[in-house]
Amino acid sequence: MKRLRAIPLVFAVTMALVLSDYTVAAETxxxxxxxxxxxxxCHSAAEGSPNxxxxxxxxxxxxxAGAAPGMAYSAAFRKxxxxxxxxxALLxxxxxxxxxxVPDTLMMYHQDDQEKRQAIINYLKTLH
Structure with missing residues (x-):
């Protein structure tokens, strides 16, 4: 009977470890x-790399916007x-x-997750 009582404790400890790992992953x-x-x-990010x-x-x-050298932007984008x-904010x-x-833009990517968008923007801010 003592062995059965230990199972909920082991489960609780395991779940706590799993959730703490998830929290760390989300924070980083x-x-x-x-x-x-x-x-x-679709995009390069190194200085001097081609489009x-x-x-x-x-x-x-x-x-x-629309100022990357050598890039042909769509009419919808330019408008x-x-x-x-x-x-x-615009990014x-x-x-x-x-x-x-931009209705009819050629870019099809979209990111629903605000944290992921902010992480990408923060990375873009380092590229200078």
Whole structure:
């Protein structure tokens, strides 16, 4: 009978360890890792790297939209964003739903998770 009483205690301790690991993982969300896994297919981020399907994002925070050298932007993008600075607020809206910011934009990526968007933006802010 004593052995059966130990099972809930073992379960509780195990769950506490699992949940504490989850909390640590959430707190250490890496914008660089998110960028590499979710953005790097279409965007480069190193100084002097060529544009890909999307523009090189090195120095994007504060840069005017539509200003990446050698990048051909869509007419829809130019109509709505051309020359507006990429602020944190604009980047947040853009990453959440680019189609809502620029209807008919070519960018299909969207990130519903605010923490992940902020982690990506924080990483972009380091690229200068």
């Amino acid at each position: 969300l890496s914008g660089e890792k998110l960028f590499k896994s979710q953005c790097a297919t 890909r399907q999307g523009p090189n994002l090195y120095g994007v925070v504060g840069r005017p 709505v964003l051309d020359g507006k600075p990429w602020t944190e 947040n809206k853009w990453l959440e739903d680019p189609q809502n910011v």
